[in-house]
Amino acid sequence: MAGFLDRAKEQAQHALNQGKQKVDEVHQHRAGNDLLKQLGAAYYAEQRGSGSAQATQDALSALEAHISAHGDGFLRG
Template sequence: MAGFLDRAKEQAQRGLTQGKQKLDDVQAQRTGHDLLKRLGAAYYAERHGTGTPEGTQQALDAVDRHAAAHVDVFLRS
């Protein structure tokens, strides 16, 4: 009986770990998409005279940092 409970506990823990990883991946994807939207908005503003090259560069730098930290998730979608 103890062996069964140990296996069930291990399986439950494995499921929790996989669920947390999936949640982290989804959050990283959402953050990446938000950063790309900000980059697009900054570029659009710059091209239409309401933004600055510095603002566009800052947005690009944020995308680069996120992509470097989450390359496996960020480039997947």
């Protein structure tokens, strides 16, 4: 009986870890999309004359930092 409970506990812990990993992936994906949207908005504002090149560069740097840390998978989704 103890072996069964140990295996059940291990399986539950494994499922919990997989769930946490998936939640982290979703958060990273959303953060990447938000940064991409901010870059687009900064570029658009710059082209319209109401933004600055520095704001566009800052948004690009933030996006590149996110990609370096988490990958670019959000760009394909």
